[in-house]
Amino acid sequence: MVEQLTARHLRKEYRLRGGETLVAVHDVSFSVSAGDSLAIVGESGSGKTTCARIVAGLEPATSGTVLFDEQEVDAAQARVSARRWRARQVQMVFQDPYSSLDPRQSVNDSVSEVLAAHGLHDRRERAARTADLLDKVGLPERVGRSKPKQLSGGQRQRVAIMKALAVKPRLLILDEAVSALDVSVQAQVINLLSDLRASEKLAFLFISHDLGVVRQVSDRVMVMRHGRVVEEGSTDAVLDAPSDPYTQRLLDAIPRPGWKPVARAV
């Protein structure tokens, strides 16, 4: 079977002042097949977001390769056609709903702009497609005419998802996309993501620190710590019976009835 996305031996180093090198990602490999949902889980500094950014082409890897349909992509992506091709392979939704939209542009305009960039030049078609997308993410039509400032966090995140969908990508990277939302709104967006995954035949690369969210949205999970993969497998297997002590510790740290927090010295 051809994997839709393959990342092989990714390594990312940052040069620090004073000549030191920080290895943010340390020989990480993973793949996502069509329609699959892989979650990368870890705490801050685990390298999970760096992996996502490398896959999206936002940062070059120090070494290692990223392939879509076993085709290697060039991190520089100099040509417009190459960039558009990549855009249709992968889109990304970011954590902060307040910075993910241009504050000066209405929702309709911003979606329309993306559609135009992908060759949809007829204004009426674009409007129809925008209306369709709004409906798909469960937003009323009037939201299309609003500026981001007039929208709530949940609405903004729906708009960000909708903009990502406008390109008709095959893989959606969700970088902590629901963690900044209020619980009651977060649940709506998680449900929306599950629905979209089924209806749009999307694959997910889900970056999160929240094991509860991960349980709901991913088939497989990869646990990272300090830039390395410590455990991976099916979500149910890893969360029900973790084999790595770090995964166990992450699970133990989640508050629940009868929970007794344990202090660790630092």
Add this chain to the structure above:
Amino acid sequence: MTTLALPSVLPRGARERFRSVDPVALVVGAVCALLVLLAVVGPMISGYDSQTGDILHAGEGPSAAHWFGTDALGRDIFTRAAVGARLSLVAPAVCVLIAAAVATVLALVSSWFGGWVDTAITRGLDIVFAFPSLLFALIAIAIFGTGITAPVIALSIAYVPYLARVARVTARRERHAAYITAGTLQGLAPSRVAIRHLLPSMFPVIRTQATIMYGSCLTDLAGISFLGLGVQPPVAEWGSMVNEGRTALLDGHPEEALFPGLLIVVTVVAFNLLAERFALREDRVK
């Protein structure tokens, strides 16, 4: 009612957010309108020429015929101040517009490409920054001779670092905002993302800074004319009027020096207040 005031409870800017009518904006608007009116129709209603004097009525105090009196050559001071307003108000505007345009482009390029481009531009600006603006203008005059063109161009260059650095800070912050990243990811042309999305994000801060700069530019340019190195007689300009009025001032006729001086102060205060409003609005957008 509480007595212990700890305002940080509210997010910054929220305190100012819901001011309804803004009296300051009204005053600033009125002052600007009056200045424009003075420059445009002032010379017409006075009925005098700014450069021909009536030697018989030289050095007179205010009267019904000459609202602000006449200068040593018998020219009507009100008319000269009104005509002078044109040069005094337009020259700094030109200066600031050029500086703002150059600074915006530099900040955009510098933040967009980063790396060595950013370093090169920043270092270049550091060198220009080493020249205080008035010094820069005076050197330009030493080279190109007295007049208004050399200092206008020199000040345009001298102000660039002040505007560019502030714009660059904003641009660098926005550069890594999710909407800019998402734009590139969504296959929009980089030039489009830079120009349609990143560039407008810099406008509010550029507008605020340029407005403040207008006041200091007006002051600097008039100062150069005051030194006798800018606008040359008999052309009317506020700075040179203050200079020419010094003799009369010592003789007890302060109108020629004080009236244009007052106009300078009023204009600068108005523009500083305007800049403050712009800054408040910047806060509010966030």
Add this chain to the structure above:
Amino acid sequence: MSVTEIPAPLLEVRDLAVDLPVGKGHRPVITDVSFSLRAGESLGLVGESGSGKSMTVRSALRLLPAGSRVAGSIRWEGEDVYAMSRSRLRSWHASEVGFIHQDPRAHINPLRTIGDFLTEGLRASGVGRRESVEKAEALLERVGITEPRTRMRQYPHELSGGLLQRVMIASVLLVEPKLIIADEPTTALDVTIQESVMAILDDLRRHEGVSLVMITHDLDLAAAVTDRIAVVYAGQLVEEGASGSIHTEGLHPYSVGLLESRPSTTRRQRLRAIPGRPVAAFEAPPGCVFVDRCAHAVDTCREERPSLRPVQRQLVACHRAEDLQAPVVLAAGGAL
């Protein structure tokens, strides 16, 4: 008001309503909140953004911006907080209550060392230099910081968020307060660090008899570490009761909805999301504050604002609490 038994509760908040100054007018942030806290007890104030949970404790501590309007009564060991003199208020803040914030970095002067931060209060109250340093170092160890001597010399920017939060807790402990208020103390931290920080707070409460008011959006967290939970929505307290019972037999549709919204780590299932978004007090509808998002709303709910009343073992502000008892319990049971 009923005659309170002796001793008076440590902190008692009755019919609190707060309007904050906005421009030239005022805007309500809290419309109806009452609760009381006994010595040694811990209370979780749970709500989403804009619910007024932080403002509630700020009002209780009289830490509101100038021009705020506060109605209701707030008593500390029977003493009216809003009748305290300036100096009494200052000494109360300084020695009897401790405040732990979500963002410790903003609450510690970045230009001064951790040692300065910890000792300045003691030094100002006349404790000698050596003694205050020793006390601060001991407290740093108490909150699980190894090498306290090194940490004392460091600046806030050299410490991680988790460490700073421990420093913050240590600073609060310096004065041996009767009450600690923790405002989303772990929201910005990783889960494993959250666990440590919560463990420290939990330990203080259990072993040193400190009372705790814990503000959080996480009902699970509140249920795990507090005795009682008060759920706040749109500036109103909608349900209050023992932590265990709110968590399993919540009555108010909002508390139930919050629980069901939270994705479970143990089971995969479609979440029962509450429609709409959380509203703030000033946007709340005239009737029940939750009516627009409630699946069980009837006409009464739209017309009349319910007040807090005892139903079963809880206090609930819902007209339909009795009607919903059975199905709601079922739904909650299903989620666990």
Add this chain to the structure above:
Amino acid sequence: MATPTLPAGTVTSTDDRAGGGPPSSGRALLASARRLAPLWRWVLLPLLTMLIASAVVFFALALAPGDPLAQALGSHPTAESRALLEAKYGLDRPLVVQYLSWLSGVLHGDFGTSIVQKASVWSLIAPRISVTLSLVAYAGVLVVVGGLASATLGTMVKPLGPLVTVVSAIGVAVPAYVAASVLSLLFVIQLGWFPALGAGDGLGDRLYHLTLPAIALAIGWGSYLSQVGRAALREESDREHVETARARGLSAGTVFRRHVLRNAAVPIVTVSALAVAALVVGATVVETAFGIDGLGSFFVTAVSNKDYASVEAVSLLLVVLFVLLTTALDAVHTLLDPRLRTPGASR
């Protein structure tokens, strides 16, 4: 600069540390050098800046249209007299050689010869330096004392707030030459308290003569410092950590000193230092206005006479002073803010 030419971003906000709010001019202006190694940052970069600036000044003036010898040659120049003068002033050599020899001369304290004045530039500058320095020092003291006192009073004594606001808003807009006219009118013509012209001799007399000029020079920057100081104090006293300090029961004075004033020091020091540099340039205007024979008025004369050697010398001095001040300022920032001492440690 006659009045402050600094963007007053600091007036509205002094915070760009967290990237929130409009950036403070002072910080933004000086932030660029922060990523460099100490040797580069403190020594090489400032030297390089001075070097490039000196070259800019020298070559720009050398390439200026017009004949530097015009005045010296008189109305009937001959080829021989021109060649003689060119040789005398070294103008027959290639420009680069001229620049290098000028530069090495400057390093040895020889600023070349003024063709116009037929004298060594140093002999012209030297006696005037003390006049200008005393004027600038006087004005500098007024700026710092007046600015800080009004900022603190306006913040601490609530009823004085609006007065300070209005006075400083007007003061910042009053150019030195306008202030000079008003002050002359009031104190020289009307009241006759102060002399009209000159710099005076001896300490007492000089202070007396320089009082009005110093006030005229100080008004703009003093008002600006007052505005910046007040904005910084207000902003710092609104910070959460100050709230924490207050809630801990520290006295108001202690909180103000240790947390508000101390943290507001960065923008205040920035503006004070830039003010001093700007006052030197502003002296050109004030000295001309009050007929003081100092470096500033000398510079204006040199500019209008196309006395290139003198223009070069004074420009260079000013640029060097400006670079030294900004470098020192960067160093002071590092002392004031521990976060700048360990670059990259904070995220």
